[in-house]
Amino acid sequence: MHIITTLLALFACLGAIAQDVAKVKKFEAAIGGATTDEEKISAIIALAQYYAVFHLETRADSLTHKALTVAETSTDSNLVFKILFQNDINLINIWSSEETINRSMQFIKKGLALAQERGRAEYAAIGNIKLSGLYRMQGRYDDALQQATEAFTNLDKLQEDSLKSMLYMELGDIYKSKGDAVPAYKNYNNAFDVAYKLKAVRLQSDIYHRYVDLYRLFGDDESAKKYLINSLRMNTDHGNELGLYNDYIDLAKITDEEAYIEKAETLADKLQSDRYKLAVKRLRYYLLMTKGRNANETFQFLFKNKDLWSYFKNMGPVNSFWQYGNIYHYAGQYPQALHYFSLAEKALENNSDADMSLLLYKAMGEAYLMHGDTIKATGYFEKSFQLARQLNQLNELPEISKKLGVLHAAANKHASAYFYALQVDSANTILQANAAKDKVALLQIDRENSNRQTDLRELAVQASRRRNLQVMFITIAITVIFGFMLFLGLFAVSKNTIRVTGYFAFISLFEFIILLIDYPLHNFTHGEPFKIWIIKIGIIALLVPIQNFLEHRLIAFLE
Structure with missing residues (x-):
């Protein structure tokens, strides 16, 4: 046990390292072998993203600036925007340092200024949305x-409806x-309506996943699961593997079911994504720690x-x-x-991470209490109490x-015992009042959801009615x-007229099929596209001979 303790302490204090040296060399080889600016930038960004996955932000930033230098000297001005607004270079989360968030913010502001200078409203909007997200994370x-x-x-x-959907999502967030x-729910509805129209x-x-987060905020895991099942069905129908991966990950978090983790793991391997593979391992690790307790x-x-080891170590x-x-x-x-x-x-x-301090002090209080050291347990619980009040963490x-x-x-x-009893x-009084407000909010959300589902059903009925009317027409x-062709057969008309009419009739019929x-x-x-192309070739290969046969027989009959 002492050996493990010593090794853990040593590894925790070592500098940040990447997970796979061979993979890094492969990325570097791709950079060296690039023949165009675009290829070189894509290879550099791929390595930057790899480093960002493992919280090697300094290396990722250095590579990003290297890519930016290549883009600025390139004849293709769009390459600069590709880098400045790349989605996955900095994977910001609750563990990200203030320094990392500020660096990302300065980078996006640079891109925003350039977009405004060059009159690129679409990139300016993306910059605004990204900055909004960073400000939100800072409160x-x-x-x-x-x-x-x-x-x-x-x-x-612009007429960029997909960006409008993203903006409504950010407002909801x-x-x-x-x-x-x-x-929040109304903005998610607006986002969904835009996305639904765009298919x-x-x-x-x-x-759907934002609806899930919203319902889980109220402790309603059953409603959250229903939205995940809806997302799962939709992604299955459309072959959206990334969406399916996210569905299985969130379903595993709600249910702790191993089957969902295995499906997510299979998709992560298929997508060949270090980020998604690592996320599955993190989920297994947390379940093993909290449920296995060994x-x-x-x-x-x-x-x-x-x-996984590198991921945690690189976080400091x-x-x-x-x-x-x-x-x-x-x-x-x-x-x-x-x-x-x-x-x-x-x-x-x-x-100066107060939230982390609260988690740590509370855990130390519980550990000292279970270990039988009530004096130290009291001290750490009192530290937790003061921080919880300072941070307004009423739930704690x-x-x-x-x-x-x-x-x-x-x-x-x-x-003192009486004081803490008060x-x-x-x-609890405040929490009960908040719970009552949450219940009212949840009822309002359910009402909004019911109204929206009614509207969607009406839209679906209208679309179906339009389609059926057009099919009937x-x-x-x-x-x-075809009736007109038969009618023409009663009169002495030229063969060419019959052939042209027959050709048009059968083309119309088989295109309808x-x-x-x-x-x-x-x-x-x-x-x-490839599957559709192959199947349609097969269908047309069957229909064309049938069309020719029926067309010739009908024309011969009319003649």
Whole structure:
């Protein structure tokens, strides 16, 4: 055990490394072998994205600026925008440092300024949406809304409906982060309506997942699961593998079902994405840690998957020690857990991350309590209590206050015990009031959803009615054409007239047959052009001889 402890501490303090040296060399070879600026930039960006997946932000930034230098000297000005607005170079998340977020912000601002200077409204709108997302992550909601407003101004100059859908999603995300569920849901509905009209399956799938997050915010996992099943069916029908991967990942998070993880893993391998493969491993790791509760098995999984190991290590000592401590904590090995939590606490001294401090202090309080050290447990729970109040984390207060009340009562500090008992009642009262508001909000969301489903059904009925009317009209028109041919046969008309009329009639008939099978054909092939092309060649190969045979027989009969 001491050997493992020493190794873990050593590895946590080592510098950041990439997961696969051979893969890095392959990326570098692609950069060296590029023959055009576009190929070189694509290869550089691919390596930057690889580094970003493993939280090697400094290397990713360096490569991004290298790509930008190549683009700025290129004759193709669009290459600059491709880099400045690349989606996946910086994978920002809750663990991203303020420095990383600020670097990303400066990069996007540079692109936004260039887009405005060159009059590229579409790129300016993308820049506004991305900046809005970064401001939202920082809790700067007014700045985020300002960027969203500017994005609407830029989109007014364009007919880019897909960007409008993305903008409505961002607005929904802002309101969700603020705790305003109803306007969040309305904006998601607006985004979905735009995506639905565009038949943009990927956008629709993204919005389904936002509905999922919204319902899970209220603890309604059943409704969330229904949206995921809707997304799963849609993505299956259209062969959207990336959408299916996201569906299986979220279904696994809700249900803890191994089958969903296995399907996500299969798709990650098929997509050949380091990012998605790593996400599956992270999910397995967290389930193994929290459900398996066996430290040796969890560490074996971590050691076996070097990419996962690198991912956590590259996030810095605080996160590495936090992970190790949690592995032991869930396994009930509290002395080892406290050792790593203490190392994380020391590493956190140079970091002003209050949210992380709250998580750590609470975990240390629980570990000391389970270990039987009530004095230190009390100290860390009191630190947690102060931080929770400072951060307005009301959900944390009842549990922390209850434990402090019990600890102070056991120490015969009755005044303190009474104080924390009052804090429990006060926090629960506020939470109950908030729960009532949430219930009202959820009812409003359900009403909005019901109205929207009614509208969608009406639109579907109208579309079906239009289609049926058009099919009926075509059927009548073809019948009239054949009737007209038979009518012509009663008179002495030239053979050429009969042949032309017959040719037109059969072309109309068989094109109508192709039209009728077109929609089920697209569903069957998931819209893949090659499959559609092969099947239509086969269908036409069958229909053309039949057409020629029937056409000649009918013309011979009329003649």
